Amino acid sequence: MKSKNSHNPAFFLTTSLYTLSIMIDENIINIPRESFRPTQPETARCAVSEDGVIRHANPAFYQFLGLAENETYNILDIFTFSEEALGEDECISALESGEHDVHLYGNPVITSFYFDWVQGHDGTRYLVVSLNDEDNNQENPVEITKAKVTESAGITLKKPQDYAIFADLSHDMMVVMDENGKLISCNENFSERFITDEHNLEALTLMDFFEMEEGLEEQSTVKIFEVRMHAVNGDVHWVEWRQKKADGYIYASGRDITEIHNQKNDLARRQAQLTEAESIGRMGHWRWAIGQDNVYCSEEMVRIFGHLDKTDLITVNWFMKHVHPRDVGRVGQVFQRAMIEEKNYEMEFSIRRPDGEERFVSCEGRCEKDINGEVIALYGILQDMTERVLYEKKLRAAKNAAEQAYAAKSRFLANMSHELRTPLNAILGFSEMMKNQLLGPIFNEKYLEYSTSIYDSGQHLLDIISDILDMSKIEEGKYTLAITDVQLKDVIDSAFRMVESRAMDGNIALKKPEFMGQDIILQADRRALLQVFLNILSNAVKFTREKGKVWMEIIEALDHVTIKIHDNGIGIPPNKLAAVLKPFEQASSEYTRDHEGTGLGLSITRELVNLHGGRMDIESTEDVGTTVTIKLPLTVK
Numbered sequence: 001m002k003s004k005n006s007h008n009p010a011f012f013l014t015t016s017l018y019t020l021s022i023m024i025d026e027n028i029i030n031i032p033r034e035s036f037r038p039t040q041p042e043t044a045r046c047a048v049s050e051d052g053v054i055r056h057a058n059p060a061f062y063q064f065l066g067l068a069e070n071e072t073y074n075i076l077d078i079f080t081f082s083e084e085a086l087g088e089d090e091c092i093s094a095l096e097s098g099e100h101d102v103h104l105y106g107n108p109v110i111t112s113f114y115f116d117w118v119q120g121h122d123g124t125r126y127l128v129v130s131l132n133d134e135d136n137n138q139e140n141p142v143e144i145t146k147a148k149v150t151e152s153a154g155i156t157l158k159k160p161q162d163y164a165i166f167a168d169l170s171h172d173m174m175v176v177m178d179e180n181g182k183l184i185s186c187n188e189n190f191s192e193r194f195i196t197d198e199h200n201l202e203a204l205t206l207m208d209f210f211e212m213e214e215g216l217e218e219q220s221t222v223k224i225f226e227v228r229m230h231a232v233n234g235d236v237h238w239v240e241w242r243q244k245k246a247d248g249y250i251y252a253s254g255r256d257i258t259e260i261h262n263q264k265n266d267l268a269r270r271q272a273q274l275t276e277a278e279s280i281g282r283m284g285h286w287r288w289a290i291g292q293d294n295v296y297c298s299e300e301m302v303r304i305f306g307h308l309d310k311t312d313l314i315t316v317n318w319f320m321k322h323v324h325p326r327d328v329g330r331v332g333q334v335f336q337r338a339m340i341e342e343k344n345y346e347m348e349f350s351i352r353r354p355d356g357e358e359r360f361v362s363c364e365g366r367c368e369k370d371i372n373g374e375v376i377a378l379y380g381i382l383q384d385m386t387e388r389v390l391y392e393k394k395l396r397a398a399k400n401a402a403e404q405a406y407a408a409k410s411r412f413l414a415n416m417s418h419e420l421r422t423p424l425n426a427i428l429g430f431s432e433m434m435k436n437q438l439l440g441p442i443f444n445e446k447y448l449e450y451s452t453s454i455y456d457s458g459q460h461l462l463d464i465i466s467d468i469l470d471m472s473k474i475e476e477g478k479y480t481l482a483i484t485d486v487q488l489k490d491v492i493d494s495a496f497r498m499v500e501s502r503a504m505d506g507n508i509a510l511k512k513p514e515f516m517g518q519d520i521i522l523q524a525d526r527r528a529l530l531q532v533f534l535n536i537l538s539n540a541v542k543f544t545r546e547k548g549k550v551w552m553e554i555i556e557a558l559d560h561v562t563i564k565i566h567d568n569g570i571g572i573p574p575n576k577l578a579a580v581l582k583p584f585e586q587a588s589s590e591y592t593r594d595h596e597g598t599g600l601g602l603s604i605t606r607e608l609v610n611l612h613g614g615r616m617d618i619e620s621t622e623d624v625g626t627t628v629t630i631k632l633p634l635t636v637k
Helices: 059-065 141-153 160-169 188-194 258-281 299-304 316-322 325-341 386-436 445-475 488-505 526-542 601-611
Strands: 012-014 019-024 027-032 045-049 054-057 098-104 110-119 125-131 173-178 183-186 210-219 222-230 236-246 249-256 283-289 345-352 358-369 375-384 484-487 509-511 521-524 549-556 560-567 615-621 625-633
Touching: 045 059, 059 125, 173 188, 188 222, 236 258, 258 283, 258 299, 283 299, 299 375, 316 325, 325 345, 325 358, 325 375, 358 386, 386 445, 445 601, 484 488, 484 526, 488 509, 488 526, 488 549, 521 526, 521 625, 526 549, 526 560, 526 601, 526 625, 601 615
Parallel strands: 509 549
Antiparallel strands: 012 019, 019 027, 045 054, 045 125, 098 110, 110 125, 173 183, 173 249, 210 222, 222 236, 236 249, 283 375, 345 358, 358 375, 484 521, 549 560, 560 625, 615 625
């Protein structure tokens, strides 16, 4: 390890019998002589800074370790300390003063050094390292280390039980057999799992414990195979055995790989589930490492592209060849933008299968990054959306056809309404003249009755035509409001006057609302607002039995007003509440069909309220009554 201080001048100064001085980086430190134990002149020693760099060493130190004097070294590159000496951080500054045994250059030979921390004038700490007396006469530790290692290689275990101790410490199962496969000995890991008191060891072979044999293969003279074995507790273990024949014996070492087998099976099961799920969802996954030509594609994705297997080499060109020509440029741009902007992406495009069929797919992907944040791959899912796209196209076509038919119907109704108004005006005019006998008395009472019936029927038909024309305008969005300041009390009074005669004919009591304080003024279309109240009051009177009652209440708020119209009439069945608000719908029953009407009144009323920015709700109970609530803003936005 090099350092900028590798050639810094440093020297020893003998100042007294009790201390030594050393100058490092122009910093003089005083070192007690006992720190340089032993005190022989050529004791190998050095001074080390807290970062581990050797700042100064005497010639004996360089000679002892075979180092060049003009180089700079780190003490940790030379000395290997015990884990307890340097702590978890393995930092030299954590070393305590005192004697420590070290390994030089990682060799097993132990050499003893004495270490002492001293402090310079500026407060900087240095570690003084001195070779102990018994090791000080070694001339070349490198050669000595080699000699000791060579000597150690010849060490043999003197006691046979030493082998058994090592075998029992192993996590593997170890067995020794004779040439016929008879068990001679085994370690505890094997016996605890598979040997019981009932076993006759002299008659057993290793094969007696095997359920089956799989994957037998030979590597030189070593046989490797995997088998299932039943343990004493009834569990089944997968064991990988390695056996070798030597000196008339068979040595076998077994490793329990049950967990690995379970993980493989679990992985295979999950892969099968994923494949099945992708097949059901018509969705495949893929991954492309940037810069490579091959693209990984799942089986389902290959099937989406019209192939039954992966016989074709999946490449970028293979992928782009299947993309429809009109989408090739767009697909390429999306992938390029994802790599440049490092963002996720989503797109829909079409592909062409080998048989020419066009399919619509949706692709959603992500960017895979390395530890430096660089994009190294693109991956994602691809789903076949053909059925959905075709279905949506059919829906759009049906929707357009329905809208055109609806528009044609609206135009027809509007035209017919205008065409019917012209003869109706004549019918109403002449029948009214006859009813009022403007040109003289009609002597036959029957003619007078007929003229009245003609006038009433014509007026009813005119109301129907007006409703149809209004509904057509609303549906086409051509109904416009003439917004002015309207006095609510005036509009309500007019509506009550118009239904008063009908209520009297049915012996129904009408009750107007009470206005507290000043009259309420709101911005609205007066004619449309009058039609809203008239339609609701007319319905309330129409569907209220004799001696019933219809009443209205007003609730004023800060920015809106709520009008509630109540009756105790026949009510509306719960399953018909939604229907009565649709055009041409009625809550038909054996008694409601006795009343005339097109079923447009409430639907027109709701649309007119909505045009004002308000809301209409209906609450009803059969044979109890109905309440219609209208909430209108004071100012139309």
